[in-house]
Amino acid sequence: MYETIRYEVREHVAWLILQRPDKLNAFTEQMNKEIVSALKQAAGDEMVRSVVITGEGRAFCSGEDLAGVTEELDHGEVLRTRYAPMMKALHHFEKPVIAAVNGVAAGAGMSLALACDFRLASEKASFIEAFIHVGLVPDAGNLYYLPRLIGHAKALELAVLGEKVSAQTAYELGLVTAVIPESEWETEVQRFAAKLAQMPTKAIGLIKRLLRESGSGSFAEYLEKEAYGQRIAGLTEDHREGVRAFFEKRPAVFKGK
Amino acid sequence: MSKYAHIQTYIEGSIAVIELNRPHVLNALNRQMVTEIVKAMEEYDRHDDVRVMVLTGKGRAFAAGADIDEMADDDSITLEMLNQFAEWDRLAWIKKPMIAAVHGFALGGGFELALSCDLLLASETAEFGFPEVNIGVMPGAGGTQRLTKLIGKTKALEWLWTGERMSAKTAYELGIVNRVVAPELLLEETIKLAKKIAQQPPLSVRFIKEAVHKAVDYSLYEGMQFERKNFYLLFSSEDQKEGMQAFMEKRKPNFKGK
Structure with missing residues (x-):
């Protein structure tokens, strides 16, 4: 049903694979839309407990397809109508999302990776804030996430200088969770996604919510949100199972409920 | 067996809960549903056990608007003779x-229904709006009046003209919503607030509501005269005697609603 992406669910993990390898998985309007519907599908599917976003071929995603950029283009409207829905869908997505960065993540492709909860980088991966090279500003939420991940100074360096950041450098910056050797790439990504898919899904969603909101509002407001969050988590089956397993001195079996 | 077709009602302690129950059409309001809501509310208004009412929607939305099919073919005279909005006036009484x-959508008539209530709690994901303009009409059950009185002419016109949807956060910032709550806890938190109000002396709560509503419609002078009469009136209540006695004796009052 999708043409620019592939969507598969295996063992509680949803795989969202960008599928335009000959264009280095550059975004088109259709791809933006398909990603939104795939995320909706994953959000509504009880079987899905973690999501992996990755690219087919040698790139993760090279950003906006410049073939569609013309003189008349209203860049602001492109962001509002195409990118904002996709970035909002990711921002409010409750299940854990991993960007499995298999190759270059450039421009809005880098933004996509930044919006995920975890970034796993293959040795061959790289990140490029390509926007400056065509006289534009990083978009698709890029500069919202970047300073939160690596701090203001480094974010500015990357965005203004636009230099290619290797997987290893990205790891040192704290941009990625792990750099994975090429030979173990697929098994390691699978293992990581499977591990997340066995954790208390609701609690992960609530942690995401709290972290998202911890940057805004007062401390008192935050504590109130925390109380809501813990009340919700306290009502889950996974919480009861966790406590039971603790007293029975056995590993907990979480069901994501 | 419920005596209503389109709503469900129950009483929990001193709280009456009315649930809109046409989830398959996102609780689109038809005439009978409005009649039932008004009927249930009037009944609870006279029910001795009920102190506060909570209105909510079953399924994915509070109420996504009015039933368009029902009125698409109506003409002006039919609508005037039918006088369907008279029922909405009774909500104000x-x-x-x-x-x-409110969770999910409160659009058009659904938004008007929410605005007809005294307090409004919204789930973080709730969305409000008056999309009537998009189909060549306008709000007819108080939308232009209640929204304007709440947020002022300038803001109201923008929302009513564009027909755009307002997030719960924006509704909160505009003063439409009292609290924004995580979706999972919306009903629980609403009931908590309802219980808190239900513990207050009912006559005070009642006369405060009446006076505050007068503030919306009356001039300040008239409103103050009205307030004063209600203030005096409370001195005929047992709860006033009990409340002031308890205050002087430094103990907790025991209110009876008399």
Whole structure:
């Protein structure tokens, strides 16, 4: 049903694979839309407990397809109508999302990776804030996430200088969770996604919510949100199972409920 | 067996809960549903056990608007003779506190229904709006009046003209919503607030509501005269005697609603 992406669910993990390898998985309007519907599908599917976003071929995603950029283009409207829905869908997505960065993540492709909860980088991966090279500003939420991940100074360096950041450098910056050797790439990504898919899904969603909101509002407001969050988590089956397993001195079996 | 076709009602302690129950059409309001809501509210308004009413929607939305099919073929004269909005006027005469708990969509008539309540709690993901303009009409059950009185002419016109949807956060910032709550806890938190109000002396709660509503419509002078009469009136209540006695004796009052 999708043409620019592939969507598969295996063992509680949803795989969202960008599928335009000959264009280095550059975004088109259709791809933006398909990603939104795939995320909706994953959000509504009880079987899905973690999501992996990755690219087919040698790139993760090279950003906006410049073939569609013309003189008349209203860049602001492109962001509002195409990118904002996709970035909002990711921002409010409750299940854990991993960007499995298999190759270059450039421009809005880098933004996509930044919006995920975890970034796993293959040795061959790289990140490029390509926007400056065509006289534009990083978009698709890029500069919202970047300073939160690596701090203001480094974010500015990357965005203004636009230099290619290797997987290893990205790891040192704290941009990625792990750099994975090429030979173990697929098994390691699978293992990581499977591990997340066995954790208390609701609690992960609530942690995401709290972290998202911890940057805004007062401390008192935050504590109130925390109380809501813990009340919700306290009502889950996974919480009861966790406590039971603790007293029975056995590993907990979480069901994501 | 419920005596209503389109709503469900129950009483929990001193709280009456009214649930819109046409989830398959996102609780689109038809005439009968409005009749039932008004009927249930009027009944609870006279029910001795009920102190606060909570209005909420079953399924994915509070109420996504009015039933368009029902009125698409109506003409002006039919509508005038039918006088369907008269029922909405009766909502304004309910004396007990009404709290709306809004999740999902509250659009058009659904938004008007929420605005007819005294307090409004919204889930973080709730969205409000008046899309009537998009189909060549306008709000007819108080939308232009209640929204304007709440947020002022300038803001109201923008929302009513564009027909755009308002997030719960924006509705909160504009003063439409009392609290924004995580979706999972919306009803629980609404009931908590309802219980808190239900513990207050009912006559005070009642006369405060009446006076505050007068503030919306009356001039300040007239409103103050009205307030004063209600203030005096409370001195005929047992709860006033008990409340002031308890204050002087430094103990907790025991209110009876008399």
